[in-house]
Amino acid sequence: MSSDTSGIVSSQAGAPAEELSAEAREVVAYYDALAPTYDADRFGNSYGAYLDGLERRALRRWLRGPRVLDLACGTGRFLDLASEGLDLSGKMVERARERWPGKRIHHAPAWSIPAAAGSYDSVFALHLFMHLHLGDLRRVLEECRRVLRPGGVMVFDFPNALRRRLVGYQATGWHAGTELMAGDLRMLGGGHWRLAASRGLALAPIHRLPHAARPAFMAAEVLLGRTPLKHLASYQLVKLEKLD
Ligand SMILES: C[S@@+](CC[C@H](N)C(=O)[O-])C[C@H]1O[C@@H](n2cnc3c(N)ncnc32)[C@H](O)[C@@H]1O
Numbered sequence: 001m002s003s004d005t006s007g008i009v010s011s012q013a014g015a016p017a018e019e020l021s022a023e024a025r026e027v028v029a030y031y032d033a034l035a036p037t038y039d040a041d042r043f044g045n046s047y048g049a050y051l052d053g054l055e056r057r058a059l060r061r062w063l064r065g066p067r068v069l070d071l072a073c074g075t076g077r078f079l080d081l082a083s084e085g086l087d088l089s090g091k092m093v094e095r096a097r098e099r100w101p102g103k104r105i106h107h108a109p110a111w112s113i114p115a116a117a118g119s120y121d122s123v124f125a126l127h128l129f130m131h132l133h134l135g136d137l138r139r140v141l142e143e144c145r146r147v148l149r150p151g152g153v154m155v156f157d158f159p160n161a162l163r164r165r166l167v168g169y170q171a172t173g174w175h176a177g178t179e180l181m182a183g184d185l186r187m188l189g190g191g192h193w194r195l196a197a198s199r200g201l202a203l204a205p206i207h208r209l210p211h212a213a214r215p216a217f218m219a220a221e222v223l224l225g226r227t228p229l230k231h232l233a234s235y236q237l238v239k240l241e242k243l244d
Helices: 022-034 038-043 046-062 090-099 134-147 161-167 184-189 211-224 228-232
Strands: 008-010 068-071 084-087 104-107 120-125 148-159 193-201 235-242
Touching: 022 038, 022 090, 038 046, 046 148, 046 193, 046 211, 046 235, 068 134, 084 090, 090 104, 120 134, 134 148, 134 184, 148 193, 161 228, 184 193, 184 235, 193 211, 193 228
Parallel strands: 068 084, 068 120, 084 104, 120 148
Antiparallel strands: 148 235, 193 235
């Protein structure tokens, strides 16, 4: 796929081009501008490394292979765990392709994956769902169901609505604007998925702790994020299995 400056994302040969909404274009413009500094800004500090470690640990445990799609792969942070990537930002895709020259990386919206039905054993999407309206989120889940084989695995994270309510946080705008409760997944998934596992991420306000204390907290988080305390964490990371 490729896109021109009007925000038209054209599919592979023969398929209809898709015009992006104003909001999707805003997201693309934001990530196009961020692409050159994304890795250093978001993951080049101890908080980023801490989150990356927690997410990576769960992905390693949960993903089934060998056909794995990293949906909204960004600059390719997790492409070592995937056989293919996809992203809507052309600049993010450029960087991911430079970093992973041997991988197939699609330039497309997450609700329109250029792959045949049943192409993947697993699909994962990190830090994507927080940007999507519920209608788009449903579309993305449905598209992932299409491209996964029966019994395939879908892994994603989302901001925890319960935690936000408890701390009185109110999101504004599309960036991390979508929050969910674990129970919302049943409604969004339409009965086509089984919740196979979940973890809480960022239970402690780690960015407020001294750097030296962070490794010890990470070890504690790995354990606490699996207990009922996970329901209080800032983010939830879930593994769904496709039922039908
Ligand atoms: C916060 S970054 C996360 C990147 C990567 N998953 C990671 O965790 O490092 C969000 C990514 O989602 C991509 N994105 C946002 N909306 C998208 C959509 N509708 N379809 C595909 N990618 C999208 C952005 O371009 C950006 O690269």
